[in-house]
Amino acid sequence: MLERTLSYAQTINRHTSDTIDVQLKRLDQDTIQFFHNREVVRFLSGKDSEYNRLRAIMDTLTGFLISHSDVESVFLIKRNGQQINSSNIILANKDKVEFVSEAATGNGKSVWLKTRVSAQGNRVIPLVRQINDLTTIEPLGTLVLFIKENKINRLMEGQDLKIDGELVVLDPKGYIISSRNSHDIGHPYRSDIFEQLKLPTGQFFSKETEKHFYHYLQSDLTSWIYLYRFPESELLSGTxxxxxxxxxxxxxxxxxxxxxxxxxxxxxxxxxxxxxxxxxxxxxxxxxxxxxxxxxxxxxxxxxxxNNMLSRLRTSIENQAQLQTMGHELEMRALQAEINPHFLYNTLEAINWMGRMNRIPEICDMTSMLADIMRYSIDTQREMVTLGDEIIHVHKYLGIQKIRFGDKLNVFIDIPEHLLGLTIPRLSLQPLVENSIIHGFRDKVGEGKIRVICEERDNKVFIKIEDNGCGMKEETITSVFNGEDLGPKKSIGVMNVHKRLKLFFGEIYGLEIYSVLEKGTRITVKLPGRLEANVQSTHR
CATH class of the missing domain: 1.20.5 (Single alpha-helices involved in coiled-coils or other helix-helix interfaces)
Known part of the structure; x- marks a missing residue:
């Protein structure tokens, strides 16, 4: 509301200034005819004072008055003080001196003076203009017009002031040129307010008996200042x-x-x-x-x-229960194997020495590897081992089988060195190799081949155990995963390895079996990559 009101005040002042300036500019342009009028120029230059010439000048002045109803009277003043006008009014000497002096400041341009009361008792605004010789630019005399103040006042009253306030016109010296309050015309405006009118346009608040808002605008034509003033209560009316x-x-x-x-x-x-x-x-x-x-x-x-959290919690509890059950089974078997481990180791050592004494190296190697296999199998301190440890255990198991089968068993193992530190559950590979020998080569005729290779891709490790055995049917593969065909070995067989891998690493890991009858079987162990496996191992 404040911004709209300020914009309205600026519009009012601009419109009032433009309206009055249009009228005064037309009047100002009409006074140029006196520069070109030969009778006027001859009279002001002192070259002709004949009665007929004076009469012609009087007719010119009278004609100007008739065509300009807003002008009360017109005067021409020579440099020697002689004057002629459109009526019988004679200017006082002090007025003549003032008019001539003010006109000289304009140097040929119109100068508007402060409002005064004419001899006819009307408020008029003097317009003075020095008339110069167009050839020599020398001053010839002064033109004085008395403009009726009520003409300016009517133009001001024509403004539709939607905000009740005061609209006044001031001259550059602070005198009131026109106002709706006729008693103030011709008098100086408040000095404390006029001192703040320093810029061509502006606005400000003034604290009086009531806070008032002022907006002012100076005309480029007359240098008059248009001042719009209204109380703050009107500014915020309606709020x-x-x-x-x-x-x-x-x-x-x-x-x-x-x-x-x-x-x-x-x-x-x-x-x-x-x-x-x-x-x-x-x-x-x-x-x-x-x-x-x-x-x-x-x-x-x-x-x-x-719900998802509870589901994972229940699954985790079930997995932990299965791990504990399998752990108990392994512990029971380990305890059964440890009924008298020293007796078994001493017996194997005696067999070893008998082989050496009889110079039968196969017996020495077999008993030594069997002892290591037993120690590794019944070790209850380590649930997780490195892939390197598991491969060593497989080598020892295959060493015994090589002694047993001789040249009928061909084994190839290729594990990248950088994967040997990978952590896996103990007894994850040896049961699979054992499954290939026991079941794959059971009815095999000719050389049996086992190949153990390892590769890493997509942050996962794949260990493949391939044989050229008799193969399996689809229903047999299903039975292997269920442990149905392995009898009492199912706790450490293929099904056991598959379940333990899933429990340790997650459902996406474990075993995959691909088999073709009479051609062989490939068991793929799917494990997490080095980074993921190490993280899971750390959590466990």
């Missing part, structure tokens, strides 16, 4: 209506917001209370709960995340 509406609307919207907040809070609190209730059931080890929330908001995401 109390806006204030009352704001208060009423605020109250209505506050009540609506409270009601809406209660509805929203109720809709939010019900599912939250339900979620809290279900969560408290977990404190009593009730892990089979599931949040049944059919919404489509953040609570639905929370409920889904809660």
């Amino acid at each position: 109390h209506i806006v204030r009352n509406w704001v208060l009423i609307c605020s109250l209505i919207f506050t009540l609506l917001a409270i009601l809406l907040a209660r509805v929203i809070a109720s809709n939010l609190s019900k599912p939250i209370i339900q979620i809290v209730k279900e969560m408290r059931n977990i404190e009593s080890n009730e892990l089979n709960v599931n949040l049944d929330y059919a919404g489509n908001d953040e609570l639905a995401v929370l409920a889904s995340s809660f």
Whole structure:
């Protein structure tokens, strides 16, 4: 509202200035005819004072008055002080001196003076202009016009002031040229206000009995200052209506917001209370709960995340239970194997020495490797070992089998050196190699070949155990994973290895079996890559 009011005040001053300047500029241009009038020039130059010439000048002045109703009278003053006018009025000497002096400051341009009362009792605004010889530019005399002030006042009153205030016109010295208050015309304006009118245009507030706003604009044509003044109460009129509406609307919207907040809070609190209730059931080890929330908001995401968390928790507990069960089975077998380990080791050592005494190196090698295999198998201190340790164990197992089968068994093992430090569960590869020998070569005629190779791609490690044995059918592969055809060996057989890998590393890991009857079998051990495996090993 303040910006709009200030813009309105500027518009009023600009429009008033333009309207008055248009009238005064037309009058100013019409006075140029006196520069070209031969009778006027001859009279002012003192070359002709005949009565007929004077009469012609009088007719010129009278004609100017008739065509300009806003001019009360016209005067021509020679340099010697002689004057001629359109009426019988004679200017006082002091007025003549003032008019001639002020006109000289304009150097041929019009100069507007302060409002005064003419001899006819009317308020007039003198316009003075020095008339120069167009050839020599020398001053010949002075033209004086008395412009009716009421003409300016009517133009001002024609402005539709939507904000009740005061509109006045000041001359450059601070005298009131025109105003709606006729008593102030011709008098100086307030000095404390006039001192602030230093720029061509501007605005400011002044603290009086009541705070007032002022906007002023100076005309380029007359240098008059158009001043628009109105109280602050008018500036902010109507704001109390806006204030009352704001208060009423605020109250209505506050009540609506409270009601809406209660509805929203109720809709939010019900599912939250339900979620809290279900969560408290977990404190009593009730892990089979599931949040049944059919919404489509953040609570639905929370409920889904809660259900997923419980599902993973139940899966983790089941996996841990299976690991513990398998651990107990391994411990029982280890305890059974440790009934008298020293007796077994001493017996193997005696067989070893008997082989040496009888110079049978195969017996020495077999008993030594068998002892190492037993130590590795019944070691309950290490659940996870390096791939290098597991390969050594496989080498020793195959060493015994090589002694047994001789040239009928051909083994090739190729493991990249940088993967030997990979961590895997103990007894992950030897049961698979054993499965190839026991089942793959059971009815094999000719040389049996086993190839163990390893490769890494996509941050995963793949260990392939291939043989050229008798192969398996699809239903046999299913039975192998279920441990159905391995009898009492199922706890450390193929099924056992598959389940342990999944429990240790996740569902995406484990064994894959591809087999073709009479051509052979390939078992692929899928393990996490070095970085992922090390992270999982650290967590365990």
